[in-house]
Amino acid sequence: MLRRRQALALAASLPWLAAGCASLDPLQSGAPWSADLPPRVELGAVPFVAQARFHCGPASLAMAAGAVGIDVSADALAEQVFLPAREGSLQVEMLAAARRQGLLAVVLPGELRALFAELAAGHAVVVLQNLGLSISPRWHYAVAIGYDAPAREVLLRSGDEPRQLMSWFTFEQTWARGGRWAFVALPPDRLPATAREADAVQAAIGFERVAAPAQAARAWRAVRQRWPDNLPAAIGLGNALVAQGDLDAAAQVLAQAAARHDSAAAWNNLAQVQLQRGDRTAARDAARRAVAAAERPGTDARWRDAALATLREAER
Missing domain, CATH: 1.25.40.10 (Tetratricopeptide repeat domain)
Structure with missing residues (x-):
């Protein structure tokens, strides 16, 4: 079954936590990048949509849709996914809104290896981060558009930043606190490279x-x-x-x-x-x-x- 945790994605413009806080979730073991992947990937054609206040979900969806040729505004998507009372967007609504745009939205394995493999395959990835603490979450959606293995960095379109560079370590801290939840939205005759059978x-x-x-x-x-x-x-x-x-x-x-x-x-x-x-x-x-x-x-x-x-x- 699709995960239906009632997590909300709130606005960006939240302070980053310093690395090494005692309350951080443990990171995954092993190298997230392997030699069969390109050392660097950047999906420059993914459009950038700056988010309005509390609208990181609609903005991320608009970017993911634009990456596969679907032109839809964040404002139009906000009518489908944004919950004013919660000041955010639920994960289940994000998936449903992608489907209403004619896209097959598949949840990915919660591993950096899978994230990097999707980027290497040319697929933009919507990710859920927690920019706060596990006990005091501050949810945020962003779109991963690349990585740099030698520099150990992830490249995001996030908030009002079209090209946000973040270390693997910092990214995984925030992603782990968001449950390592991510999805790829593609035309219905295509599947993500790392899709698991049950998720597909x-x-x-x-x-x-x-x-x-x-x-x-x-x-x-x-x-x-x-x-x-x-x-x-x-x-x-x-x-x-x-x-x-x-x-x-x-x-x-x-x-x-x-x-x-x-x-x-x-x-x-x-x-x-x-x-x-x-x-x-x-x-x-x-x-x-x-x-x-x-x-x-x-x-x-x-x-x-x-x-x-x-x-x-x-x-x-």
């Missing part, structure tokens, strides 16, 4: 709730391309194809997934598609397989009820 699936689930079926299908195809055996991605793609009216393609995708996983959900959805296609023989066979799969121990009882209902419909 959750991102696609969130995306399909607001996207047109054709766009949702692009997202699910991207997930399947990287993880061909992922069952939710196959079911999601099948459902998106049904919504598009491409029943033949949906039946093919769902049949492959059902046979590979012997999944009650996949068999039941396949039976429904076959009914829509007018093939009652195939629908009955799929529904019977759905019932059998749903009767296995540990399967949600609701799938058995759904499969039985589909079978009754197919046998009329």
Whole structure:
């Protein structure tokens, strides 16, 4: 599940903490940069949007969207993500707003290695920092646009600074206190270089709730391309194809997934598609397989009820 901590991102213009405070969270061990990455990266084409007071969230989203060719103002995004009573933006709203712009927003592993790998892949990264203490947080969103390995610096678009240089150590202090939370927003047929399977699936689930079926299908195809055996991605793609009216393609995708996983959900959805296609023989066979799969121990009882209902419909 997507992380839904009720963290707020407040304004920039907050004092930096001196390194070495006793209350700082422990830093990650090991080298965050590896020799297979370029020594220096700067995504200079990422637009800079200076934040208004308390609007670091909308400004960061506008920059991330602009990095992939989506022109949207911070003011327009503020209407979607900014909570005046909280003087900030919740993480879940940041992800949702990116999706409403037609972008697949995927949460990243909380590691500097992943952050640097995304930058090397040309992806701007929205990061959540805590510029205060763990016990007295001061949340802030910024956009990472580069790093310099020899100088051990991270490059940010942050607050009213278009090119803020920060040491790896200081950045990780503030990022660690923000839970090492970060995400990349890309067109739906592209995934972050370091995306984890579960995070990509959750991102696609969130995306399909607001996207047109054709766009949702692009997202699910991207997930399947990287993880061909992922069952939710196959079911999601099948459902998106049904919504598009491409029943033949949906039946093919769902049949492959059902046979590979012997999944009650996949068999039941396949039976429904076959009914829509007018093939009652195939629908009955799929529904019977759905019932059998749903009767296995540990399967949600609701799938058995759904499969039985589909079978009754197919046998009329």
